Amino acid sequence: xxxxxxxxxxxxxxxxxxxxxxxxxxxxxxxxxxxxxxxxxxxxxxxxxxxxxxxxxxxxxxxxxxxxxxxxxxxxxxxxxxxxxxxxxxxxxxxxxxxxxxxxxxxxxxxxxxxxxxxxxxxxxxxxxxxxxxxxxxxxxxxxxxxxxxxxxxxxxxxxxxxxxxxxxxxxxxx
Amino acid sequence: xxxxxxxxxxxxxxxxxxxxxxxxxxxxxxxxxxxxxxxxxxxxxxxxxxxxxxxxxxxxxxxxxxxxxxxxxxxxxxxxxxxxxxxxxxxxxxxxxxxxxxxxxxxxxxxxxxxxxxxxxxxxxxxxxxxxxxxxxxxxxxxxxxxxxxxxxxxxxxxxxxxxxxxxxxxxxxxxxxxxxxxxxxxxxxxxxxxxxxxxxxxxxxxxxxxxxxxxxxxxxxxxxxxxxxxxxxxxxxxxxxxxxxxxxxxxxxxxxxxxxxxxxxxxxxxxxxxxxxxxxxxxxxxxxxxxxxxxxxxxxxxxxxxxxxxxxxxxxxxxxxxxxxxxxxxxxxxxxxxxxxxxxxxxxxxxxxxxxxxxxxxxxxxxxxxxxxxxxxxxxxxxxxxxxxxxxxxxxxxxxxxxxxxxx
Numbered sequence: 128x129x130x131x132x133x134x135x136x137x138x139x140x141x142x143x144x145x146x147x148x149x150x151x152x153x154x155x156x157x158x159x160x161x162x163x164x165x166x167x168x169x170x171x172x173x174x175x176x177x178x179x180x181x182x183x184x185x186x187x188x189x190x191x192x193x194x195x196x197x198x199x200x201x202x203x204x205x206x207x208x209x210x211x212x213x214x215x216x217x218x219x220x221x222x223x224x225x226x227x228x229x230x231x232x233x234x235x236x237x238x239x240x241x242x243x244x245x246x247x248x249x250x251x252x253x254x255x256x257x258x259x260x261x262x263x264x265x266x267x268x269x270x271x272x273x274x275x276x277x278x279x280x281x282x283x284x285x286x287x288x289x290x291x292x293x294x295x296x297x298x299x300x301x302x
Numbered sequence: 303x304x305x306x307x308x309x310x311x312x313x314x315x316x317x318x319x320x321x322x323x324x325x326x327x328x329x330x331x332x333x334x335x336x337x338x339x340x341x342x343x344x345x346x347x348x349x350x351x352x353x354x355x356x357x358x359x360x361x362x363x364x365x366x367x368x369x370x371x372x373x374x375x376x377x378x379x380x381x382x383x384x385x386x387x388x389x390x391x392x393x394x395x396x397x398x399x400x401x402x403x404x405x406x407x408x409x410x411x412x413x414x415x416x417x418x419x420x421x422x423x424x425x426x427x428x429x430x431x432x433x434x435x436x437x438x439x440x441x442x443x444x445x446x447x448x449x450x451x452x453x454x455x456x457x458x459x460x461x462x463x464x465x466x467x468x469x470x471x472x473x474x475x476x477x478x479x480x481x482x483x484x485x486x487x488x489x490x491x492x493x494x495x496x497x498x499x500x501x502x503x504x505x506x507x508x509x510x511x512x513x514x515x516x517x518x519x520x521x522x523x524x525x526x527x528x529x530x531x532x533x534x535x536x537x538x539x540x541x542x543x544x545x546x547x548x549x550x551x552x553x554x555x556x557x558x559x560x561x562x563x564x565x566x567x568x569x570x571x572x573x574x575x576x577x578x579x580x581x582x583x584x585x586x587x588x589x590x591x592x593x594x595x596x597x598x599x600x601x602x603x604x605x606x607x608x609x610x611x612x613x614x615x616x617x618x619x620x621x622x623x624x625x626x627x628x629x630x631x632x633x634x635x636x637x638x639x640x641x642x643x644x645x646x647x648x649x650x651x652x653x654x655x656x657x658x659x660x661x662x663x664x665x666x667x668x669x670x671x672x673x674x675x676x677x678x679x680x681x682x683x684x685x686x687x688x689x690x691x692x693x694x695x696x697x698x699x700x701x702x703x704x705x706x707x708x709x710x711x
Contacts, residue, residue, distance in 0.1 A: 156643065156644065157405055157406070157408060159643070161643070185532050186532055186533075186535055188535060188654065188656065189658060189673040191658065191669075191671045193660055195668075205658065207645055207656070211546065214553055216645075218643075218645060237535065238530060239533065239678050242677060242681040246677075263362075264361065265362035265710060265711075266362060266365065267362070274367065274370055275370055275373075277373075281367075281370055281371075281374050
């Protein structure tokens with residue numbers, strides 16, 4: 128990751144003042160203001176970003192995760208927020224270790240979060256604590272494993288109904 | 303709509319009694335394959351008479367592992383996948399993805415490429431809205447409207463085919479430019495066809511906008527409050543119908559939209575009728591953008607001169623060893639994107655299409671995430687539909703314009 132420590136952004140500075148010690152690192156690569164924050168602080172930080180006059184993030188734009196399989200902690204949950212009134216964006220990231228794959232849910236703050244957290248759980252197996260309905264959303268409930276983890280083989284198939292051999296499906300006669 | 307009775311036969315009397323006590327509430331399954339569903343999606347709906355009490359959307363039927371495939375591809379190999387994200391405006395996803403990679407590299411496409419992207423992108427936005435409104439109107443009975451709009455879409459898709467070689471699977475943009483320039487005489491033909499589109503829009507406007515039968519079906523139907531729409535992360539026409547002028551073209555000032563003059567139409571109530579009106583007006587705005595961009599279209603190259611990004615001219619490939627090596631390395635090893643992470647929002651047909659890319663500098667993406675606007679709309683379907691009638695589901699879902707490829711990825 129290129130984390131050349133450029134100029135510190137306004138929102139980053141705000142977060143550093145409000146939550147001393149919670150901001151682990153920050154950068155503004157290509158103009159995207161990014162902060163990496165402490166896992167335990169995610170709910171108060173999001174609440175602050177939504178409610179504070181200087182931040183006013185009315186919208187939760189995107190929530191996803193990245194699997195850095197060779198690093199520790201392994202996962203990184205990535206939130207993108209957008210303020211409609213102040214026209215700025217911020218990316219908040221949180222590291223989540225594999226052995227304790229949990230993070231507080233922020234579903235109370237934005238209605239959109241519900242499904243995004245479900246998708247993230249579905250794809251990466253990250254547990255969002257206190258989520259009201261943490262079930263698979265894109266995959267089916269019988270699906271085993273988490274498809275977007277880097278150690279899930281891309282060719283693995285889990286059909287619910289066993290595929291029949293071709294010659295049973297079509298009668299080609301004597302071939 | 304297939305009706306599934308809720309009473310479970312063979313259970314004890316007590317639970318049967320309970321069932322009867324609550325007999326007024328019935329569960330029906332709408333979808334996954336229903337003619338009025340714009341794709342494969344299922345709504346398990348609880349109804350009390352005609353009124354919707356609760357609804358659980360079930361998605362994922364068209365999940366094809368876009369992100370997994372992307373992480374196992376080279377950067378340029380992802381472009382064709384982005385065609386299939388939104389299959390009524392594939393060029394907008396092409397453009398969004400290429401701009402995201404350009405942001406990762408820290409380069410900009412040349413002016414001519416940017417302008418042609420705007421022209422083609424706005425053509426795609428019109429085809430998107432034509433399809434959406436045509437289908438939505440057909441579902442509430444306005445079949446002529448659908449035929450006329452699809453006819454109009456055909457005019458534009460032929461233009462797309464002229465430029466990209468395909469109507470739908472366009473795969474047109476490259477990093478740092480476009481695959482092809484617009485052909486000779488294209489702008490004249492574009493203008494002719496835009497006139498035809500204008501005629502269709504005018505005629506269809508008189509056909510439907512003040513049509514009592516249509517208005518009765520869509521007015522004050524499917525209202526979601528401003529606050530909830532923002533909280534649900536609505537973008538695009540759905541959000542603008544609530545009266546919030548949020549348009550990524552304006553707020554993030556990407557590409558050359560700053561040089562072009564256009565208005566952002568907004569609604570007032572946020573019902574299905576407002577969404578219809580917003581989309582109708584957006585098509586007029588897109589036409590105006592295309593006309594301005596055609597007038598201002600600068601001459602010049604359609605791709606930057608950077609051998610790390612753009613395939614060399616065929617003359618160079620066959621003519622000298624440097625060209626051959628550049629071509630070979632770009633094809634075999636792929637683009638060597640610098641390490642970093644970016645998020646690039648663009649205005650798609652339905653709203654904010656954002657690409658979040660992470661690169662570790664190895665030449666293969668670590669992460670290629672697309673933020674689908676439809677995802678938020680479908681997650682809000684229960685909130686929109688609750689308290690409405692079963693018959694409202696069809697116009698509401700028509701106005702939502704769900705695109706399965708984008709929703710399930």
